Amino acid sequence: MVFYFKARPEAGDYTIFMGLDKFENEELIKYGFPEDIWFHVDKMSSAHVYIRLHKGQTIDDISEGVLEDCVQLVKANSIQGNKVNNIDVVYTPWSNLKKTASMDVGQIGFHNPKMVRTVRVEKRINEIVNRLNRTKVERKPDLKAEREAVNAAERAERKLQLRDKVPSS
Template identity: 90%
Template sequence: MVFYFKARAEVGDYTIIMGLDKYENEELIKYGFPEDIWFHVDKMSSAHVYVRMHKGETIDNISEGLLEDCAQLVKANSIQGNKVNNVDVVYTPWANLKKTASMDVGQVGFHNPKMVRTVRVEKRINEIVNRLNKTKVERTPDLRAEWEAVNAAERAERKLQLREKKRREEMERLVKDRQSELRSYKGLMVAEKMTSNKDIASSTKSLQELEDDFM
């Protein structure tokens, strides 16, 4: 089971995702997307929460409102973190999550600790948590199938873009070749370099003139 929440409307159309337990968390780790940002209460057990950013956006594009929604949700879904104030929540891009064979189910590390950010949550804000819970939708998705479908669509899009790029390059080459041909033709047609039949006739000696020269 995976839970889907909607962030506050004023920050834009963003979906926040949370696994039911460590097994769903494992699937979310495995089949995440480059746009996903992962959240977890620091040094405490908690749910794994993700926000799916829009295409082309990164962790730097998370607004304060969206960050607060994610941090409040992950704090509220931590048995320990929900009971105390001044909790630190860590977050990082999905691609920075590190999973090794020796780790327990749902456990993760980081490829680059410098890419992990921290936000302090002073206390639970029930207004935010309750609003998010009202948007909650439970689904049992095939995360692998969704991941494969998105990747297939992206591969098809890249192929289309590559074909379009090659077509543009071929058109540009043809235009350049044509322009080169025109410049060459114009060079041959310069008046000073042209010779008319009259010029040829006037510059060529007659048979009689040639015979007189010989004599």
């Protein structure tokens, strides 16, 4: 089960999502998209929250408002983190997530620690969490099939671009 949320409307059409549990998080880690940015409470147990950016966007394109939505959702979905103020939330591109066979289910590391950003969250802002929860939709997506469909579309696009570059004789 994956939970989907709509970021604040004035920020544009962004979907924020998170897995139901650590097993769902494994699937999200495995079948993520290059446009996905991963969020987690630092040094505490919490949900793995993602935002899917638009093609061509990077972590630098996340607006303050969308960032606030993501970090508030992570904080609200951390048993420990939701109870205390002044927590840190880390975030990084999905492509920077590192998973090895020796890691526990739902556990990750980073390929490049310098790509991990940290934001301080002073307190839970209920207005934001409640607004996000009103947009919450539960789905059981086939993450592998979604990823394979995107890969196939990208291969087809590259094939077309290569064909267009080949000079005709």
